[in-house]
Each structure stands twice: as structure tokens, then as C-alpha cells.
Amino acid sequence: MCPMADPLVTVAELLAPAFAAVGGSGAEPVVRPSDRADAQANGALAIAKRLGQNPREVAETVLAAARPALLGVCSSVDIAGPGFLNLTFTNEFLAGQLTVAAADEHLGVRPARRVEHVVIDYSHPNVAKEMHVGHLRTTVIGDSLVRMLEFLGHRVTKENHIGDWGTPFGMLIEHMLDLGETTAASELSVGDLAGFYQGARAKFDADDVFKDRARQRVVELQRGDPETLRLWRILVAESTRYFNEVYHKLGVLLTDDDLAPESMYNPMLPVVVERLREAGLVQESDGAQVVFPPGYTNRDGEPLPLIVQNSVGGYNYATTDLACVVDRVERLNVDRMVYVVGAPQAQHLAMVFAVAEMAGWLAPPREAVHVAFGNVLGADRKMLKSRSGESLKLGELLDEAVERAGAAIAEKNPDLSGPERAAVARAIGIGAVKYADLSTDRIKDYVFDWDRMLAFDGNTAPYLQYAHARLCSIFRRAGIDRRGIAAGGSPFVVCEVQERNLALRLLAFDTAVWDTVDRYSPHRLCTYLFDLAQDFTAFYEYCPVLKADDDATRQSRLALCGITVRVLEKGLDLLGIIAPERM
RNA sequence: GCCUCUGUAGCUCAGCUGGAUAGAGCAUCGGACUUCUAAUCCGACGGUCGCAGGUUCGAAUCCUGCCGGGGGCGCCA
Numbered sequence: 001m002c003p004m005a006d007p008l009v010t011v012a013e014l015l016a017p018a019f020a021a022v023g024g025s026g027a028e029p030v031v032r033p034s035d036r037a038d039a040q041a042n043g044a045l046a047i048a049k050r051l052g053q054n055p056r057e058v059a060e061t062v063l064a065a066a067r068p069a070l071l072g073v074c075s076s077v078d079i080a081g082p083g084f085l086n087l088t089f090t091n092e093f094l095a096g097q098l099t100v101a102a103a104d105e106h107l108g109v110r111p112a113r114r115v116e117h118v119v120i121d122y123s124h125p126n127v128a129k130e131m132h133v134g135h136l137r138t139t140v141i142g143d144s145l146v147r148m149l150e151f152l153g154h155r156v157t158k159e160n161h162i163g164d165w166g167t168p169f170g171m172l173i174e175h176m177l178d179l180g181e182t183t184a185a186s187e188l189s190v191g192d193l194a195g196f197y198q199g200a201r202a203k204f205d206a207d208d209v210f211k212d213r214a215r216q217r218v219v220e221l222q223r224g225d226p227e228t229l230r231l232w233r234i235l236v237a238e239s240t241r242y243f244n245e246v247y248h249k250l251g252v253l254l255t256d257d258d259l260a261p262e263s264m265y266n267p268m269l270p271v272v273v274e275r276l277r278e279a280g281l282v283q284e285s286d287g288a289q290v291v292f293p294p295g296y297t298n299r300d301g302e303p304l305p306l307i308v309q310n311s312v313g314g315y316n317y318a319t320t321d322l323a324c325v326v327d328r329v330e331r332l333n334v335d336r337m338v339y340v341v342g343a344p345q346a347q348h349l350a351m352v353f354a355v356a357e358m359a360g361w362l363a364p365p366r367e368a369v370h371v372a373f374g375n376v377l378g379a380d381r382k383m384l385k386s387r388s389g390e391s392l393k394l395g396e397l398l399d400e401a402v403e404r405a406g407a408a409i410a411e412k413n414p415d416l417s418g419p420e421r422a423a424v425a426r427a428i429g430i431g432a433v434k435y436a437d438l439s440t441d442r443i444k445d446y447v448f449d450w451d452r453m454l455a456f457d458g459n460t461a462p463y464l465q466y467a468h469a470r471l472c473s474i475f476r477r478a479g480i481d482r483r484g485i486a487a488g489g490s491p492f493v494v495c496e497v498q499e500r501n502l503a504l505r506l507l508a509f510d511t512a513v514w515d516t517v518d519r520y521s522p523h524r525l526c527t528y529l530f531d532l533a534q535d536f537t538a539f540y541e542y543c544p545v546l547k548a549d550d551d552a553t554r555q556s557r558l559a560l561c562g563i564t565v566r567v568l569e570k571g572l573d574l575l576g577i578i579a580p581e582r583m
Numbered sequence: 584g585c586c587u588c589u590g591u592a593g594c595u596c597a598g599c600u601g602g603a604u605a606g607a608g609c610a611u612c613g614g615a616c617u618u619c620u621a622a623u624c625c626g627a628c629g630g631u632c633g634c635a636g637g638u639u640c641g642a643a644u645c646c647u648g649c650c651g652g653g654g655g656c657g658c659c660a
Contacts (some may be wrong), residue, residue, distance in 0.1 A: 026635075035603085036603075040602085080603075082640060287658085288658050290657080290658085296586090299584065299587070301585070305657060307656095317660050320660090343653090344652085344656090347656070348660095374589090374653085383660090439596085445653075452609075457623080458595090458607090458608045459595090459596080460608090462622075465622095469621090470620055470622095473619065474619050525594095527597060527607090530607080537623065547619070561619095582620085
């Protein structure tokens with residue numbers, strides 16, 4: 001078993017036998033952070049309630065049993081209020097825990113007990129359609145979850161389920177023919193997907209001849225006509241190239257290897273329906289082939305179906321989503337499927353999962369999770385739009401972020417120049433956009449505000465990056481490699497209150513990461529990192545490092561800075577944010 | 584109509600699987616730079632946690648009802 005760095009986890013472990021002895025097998029210490037001490041254990045109250053005893057007396061009994069285990073760990077343990085155990089750690093214990101964390105490649109974060117194969121479904125842009133701010137959330141949240149799950153040791157499969165199939169492709173292909181293949185391709189590759197799509201749409205709506213051609217083309221596409229497929233592949237290839245440009249700007253992990261296009265599932269669609277039919281789940285309703293998962297009703301209170309084949313024999317996204325489930329279970333053998341998809345799809349996904357369960361494709365411990373998220377709003381609290389009222393192109397938004405960050409740097413630090421300034425502008429601009437998205441609870445809508453996200457104070461990426469840059473500066477001036485600092489010995493001396501607060505925060509990284517992953521809520525890690533940056537700057541203000549009074553203090557503070565910079569860097573990396581060395 | 588998410592300081596948000604006196608940041612006001620990056624720090628001000636009940640030793644947190652806002656509810660994805 002690997003040693004645990006987090007004092008709350010460690011002390012919970014130390015207290016567990018005493019609580020179990022007094023309260024029975026279900027009794028837990030319930031250790032939480034506290035304002036009045038370093039931690040409080042609330043478990044005695046639950047035991048008292050269950051046993052009908054006085055909670056303070058229960059706390060006394062538990063404490064008496066636990067005392068030996070806490071020797072050297074806690075400098076004081078008090079019973080307070082109705083029966084809390086207030087725990088204060090010894091500085092020596094904290095120093096020892098810091099040594100454990102510093103020696104750990106994972107900075108004290110416990111690896112997953114059981115390694116799972118997790119598939120994450122995110123980003124999913126549509127071919128020949130613009131990527132907009134709606135794609136920002138799924139892409140950034142998904143990317144962050146991939147990084148965290150991998151950090152915990154899971155095997156992660158990224159799936160970018162791009163929309164490359166469906167009736168719109170008839171008009172898109174015909175539009176491409178009208179423009180000429182090379183013109184069309186160049187229009188798409190420079191990223192004018194909105195113009196291309198709207199051009200096709202306008203003709204489709206206005207021109208009946210064009211409409212007929214488009215419909216005929218859909219038939220050819222579905223029939224597998226080679227020439228039509230060739231044209232279709234041009235659309236897909238040019239769009240994919242454009243998506244990759246946006247992904248590159250964003251700095252996310254997605255590559256072509258992660259593409260799981262809708263069309264990939266086409267051959268499976270009839271099979272899915274057939275298998276549902278064999279399982280006796282399919283009914284005909286108004287001419288369509290449907291499954292009725294229990295518990296869903298429409299607005300008239302009648303059972304609500306999941307339509308898997310429409311009345312003219314076509315398949316839809318429910319069929320495709322079911323095919324995905326089958327593919328992931330039977331081909332990839334995944335343990336967990338994570339869908340980073342907007343909140344409006346909640347009912348659809350719930351029904352798909354329900355049908356998959358009915359068919360026996362999805363059964364515990366295998367699980368499917370909908371990681372839902374809200375909208376990005378403008379200052380008017382409506383869906384974010386460009387000035388002209390069009391939907392905002394993601395690529396342009398990212399360019400603007402880098403531009404704004406560049407302007408800020410030019411003003412604040414004129415010494416940075418050339419390529420370094422450009423790189424820093426990118427790290428700050430993109431980091432700011434990502435952090436603004438990740439730092440609020442994903443289920444809620446948030447207001448997109450340039451000034452707030454790019455501010456260098458407050459809960460923003462630049463504030464965290466600035467703390468990181470100051471740390472790097474210390475090591476640069478000391479002429480020490482910050483990565484090699486903590487190796488060997490136990491240099492930590494926890495003394496000043498700022499050192500103590502920083503130490504406690506650093507040691508809570510484990511809990512912060514696990515809380516974040518357990519709830520698929522990156523904003524929890526953001527909150528932690530902001531707290532860490534604040535604790536560090538307080539330390540930085542009051543505790544000289546390079547000019548410390550004596551060498552032991554200097555060594556200890558350098559080592560403390562060494563873990564801080566690693567946690568900050570790793571934490572930001574888990575959010576997909578780059579921390580520049582200077583800014 | 585039913586389902587679902589949501590309502591916390593002037594503003595933007597944490598806290599929600601029950602714990603002690605509800606926390607940050609911004610803004611406002613007052614302090615701190617010949618100092619490891621002041622892009623910072625310290626302090627003050629600021630809240631009947633939408634409303635009303637209930638559960639209990641204890642509720643922002645759980646339950647019920649109501650009010651306000653968003654979303655979803657049969658052949659698009």
C-alpha cells in the first residue's frame with residue numbers, strides 16, 4: 001500500500017478502528033476540514049444517534065480508544081460542541097506528510113484502486129458546420145476529464161463522435177459541385193464553414209430544382225455510390241482539417257485517431273434494431289419502430305417511445321447512440337462511458353441508457369454517465385452571439401483571446417519579446433477562456449466576460465499562472481532546477497502560519513482531484529488551485545525564501561516552493577492549461 | 584399539464600451525499616512597494632441562503648408546497 005500524503009485521509013484511516021469499535025462496522029470518522037482546527041471528525045454524532053446515547057460521551061469513548069494512534073500526529077484533540085473531535089496536527093507530522101508528497105510522482109494523489117477502461121464522448125462537431133461556443137464546453141470539459149482520469153491511472157479512450165452523416169449532406173454535396181470542388185474545398189479549409197453551410201441552405205430553401213438534386217444525392221449517398229462517396233469524403237476531410245486547427249489553438253488532446261464518426265456506425269444500425277426486435281422490445285407505433293422504456297411519458301401522459309426506426313425505414317440518432325453503446329461494450333469492452341453532452345439531451349440519453357439496459361447491453365458494474373453542462377451566455381444573459389447576431393465562431397473567439405492577452409502583456413511586461421511573448425499570450429489567452437469555462441459548476445449557465453476572465457486578480461487563469469511564474473522566478477534566481485528540488489532527506493520545517501496553511505493546502509491535492517473526478521466537476525479543482533495560489537502568495541509575501549534567516553529555513557522554503565510549483569503546474573495541466581515560466 | 588436543472592452579498596460565483604458564527608473574488612473605502620515579478624498582499628464594509636411549512640440535537644444542504652428563470656416532452660441531431 002502506498003503511503004498517503006493527505007492528512008485528512010491519513011487521520012481518517014487512523015481513527016477508523018476506534019469508531020468501528022465503538023459504533024459498529026458501519027461507523028465512520030467523517031473527517032472534514034474545519035475553521036476551528038485543522039480538521040474535525042463528526043462521526044460520533046451519527047453513532048450517538050443510532051445507539052441513543054449522549055454524543056459527547058460517545059466522543060469521549062472514541063477518543064480514548066483512538067489516542068494511541070494519534071500520538072505524534074495530533075498536537076491536540078478536543079471534544080467540542082455537540083460531540084465533534086477537533087484535530088490539530090503537529091508540525092512534524094505535516095512535515096513528514098510533505099516529504100511523502102514530494103517523493104511521490106503523483107504528488108500524493110492516490111491512484112485508482114481498480115483500473116477501468118473509460119470512454120469519453122465529447123466535442124462532436126458537425127461536418128461542414130461551424131464550431132461555436134457550444135462546442136467549447138464539451139471540448140474543454142471532456143479534455144480535462146480525460147487528463148484527470150488518466151492521471152488516476154485509468155485507461156481512457158477518447159471518442160469524437162463527429163456528425164458526418166444525414167440528410168443535409170445531399171445539399172452540401174450539390175453545393176460543392178456548384179462551387180467547384182477546389183473552390184469549395186478551399187472555402188472549407190479556411191474555416192468558412194458557416195458561409196458554406198448557409199449557401200447550401202439558402203439554395204435548398206429557394207430553389208426547387210436544387211432541392212430535388214439534393215434529395216437525389218442523399219439517396220446516392222446512402223446507396224454507396226462511389227462518386228458521391230468521393231465527394232462526401234472531401235467534405236469530411238476539409239472539415240476535419242478545420243476542426244484540427246481549432247483543437248490546436250485550444251490545446252486539447254484530440255487527434256484524428258479519436259474520430260468516431262457517425263457514419264462508422266451505419267452498418268450496425270439494422271443489426272441494433274434487429275437485436276432489439278429479437279429481445280421482444282420493439283413495437284410499431286404510428287408506423288415507426290419504437291421501444292417504450294418504462295417511466296417516460298409525453299405531454300398527454302401516454303408512454304413516450306424511443307424511436308429506433310422511423311416510418312419510412314430510416315434510422316436516427318437514438319439508433320446511432322444505441323449502436324455506440326453496443327460497440328463500446330462488445331468491441332471496446334469499456335467499464336464506463338462518459339458523455340459530455342449539453343443538458344438539453346438529458347432525457348434522450350436517459351432513454352437510450354434505459355433501452356440499453358432493457359436489451360442487456362448495459363448492466364452494472366458497467367455504467368453510463370451523462371456529464372451535462374449549461375450554456376455560455378452573453379452580457380444580456382442570452383445565448384452568446386457575435387455583434388452581428390450570428391453564432392460566434394470558436395476559432396475567432398480564441399484568436400481574440402490571444403490578442404487580448406498579448407495586449408495585456410505588452411503593457412504589463414514590455415521585457416518579454418518576440419516568440420516568448422507570443423507563446424505567453426497564447427498560454428494566457430487560451431488559459432483564460434478555458435478556466436472561465438471550467439471554474440463554474442458545469443450544470444449552470446455562465447456569462448462570458450472578457451474583462452473578468454483575463455483579469456490578473458480574482459479566480460482566473462492569469463492569477464494562477466502569475467503565481468506559477470513567481471515560483472519559477474525564485475528557482476531561476478537561485479539557479480536551481482525546480483523539478484529536482486525535493487529529492488532526498490526531509491528538509492521541511494513547518495513553522496510560520498503561512499507555511500502551515502500552504503502545507504495543509506498542498507496536502508489536500510489528493511482530495512481535490514478525487515472530489516473533482518467523482519463528480520466530473522472540474523470547477524472543484526479550479527477552486528482548490530485558486531485557494532492554493534492564494535495561500536502561496538500569502539506565504540510569498542511574509543516568508544522570504546532566498547533571503548531566509550538561516551540555511552535550514554531556506555532549504556525548507558525552497559522545498560515547499562518545489563512542491564507548490566509542481567502541484568500548480570500539474571493542477572493546471574489537468575485542466576489543460578499551460579503555465580508559462582515567465583509572464 | 585408532466586419531467587428536469589436553477590434561485591446564496593451591489594455584481595460574478597463557491598459551499599448542497601445534514602454539522603458549530605454561510606465563504607471567495609470583483610466593486611467601494613483604508614493601508615503596504617530602494618524587497619524572491621505590487622500582474623501582489625493586509626484590513627474594513629457588505630447576506631431574513633427566492634417564500635412557507637416539515638424532518639432533528641442541528642438545515643443554504645434532506646422532504647413537501649408555492650413563486651421566479653432555463654431546458655425537455657414521437658418520427659432532426
